[in-house]
Amino acid sequence: MGSGNPDLNVNPPALLKSSNAISVPRETIGNALNRFYARIGGLPAEPWGTDEIGQKFFIQYTGQDDPQGGRSGGYKLVLEALQDLYEGLGNLGDKTKEMATNFISTEEDNTV
Secondary structure: OOOOOOOOOOOHHHHHHHHHHOHHHHHHHHHHHHHHHHHHOOOOOOOOOOOHHHHHHHHHHHOOOEOOEOOOOHHHHHHHHHHHHHHHHHHHHHHHHHHHHHHHHHHHHHOO
16 A cells, blocks of 8 residues: 555555554553552652661662752653653554554545
8 A cells, every 4th residue: 555655655554563563662661660669659758768778779769969959860760761651652652553544544535
């Protein structure tokens, strides 16, 4: 199938297949995030203590040098980026599937 435009060649079935393939890395990220959050779910909102280990965890998790301020980053930033990636892959898969479906529908309408 094509669009009739020699500069644009679209294979809707392959596009539809690729939209389904996008779900694989999305599910992997989603499962990893769910496992992580399930493991820390029973912890208080700020589980670090005032001891040396607790403060090291605080710095690594939040990316801040001390509880009153500091730099941004740390594991929390990574988790936020993974969540954004999870959502972005979902949107990409949905839009790719929609585009493939629209191409197929248009081709069917043009052949009638």
